[in-house]
Amino acid sequence: MLTDLFGRDFAFTDRTQESLGLGTRAFTLFWQAAEEAAASRLYGGIHYRTANERGLAAGRQIGTRVSSLQFRR
DSSP states (O other), X not given: OHHHHHOTTOOEXXXXXXXXXXXXXXXXSHXXXXXXXXXXXXXXXXXXXXXXXHHHHXXXXXXXXHHHOOOOO
């Protein structure tokens, strides 16, 4: 959905942890950020690999569905 809104060539830098003294993360695609977030939960012991795979697939399907809707004002 974010790719549909901002375009495929929308590179961005995540600075959310900068105030904690941690580095920034640069991404060229929104999907890269989603995959990294999923991996962090795997390494943190929060999710299993299958949960990440299913969550990423569900997120892609939801984003595609939302992007296909036309909202009336």
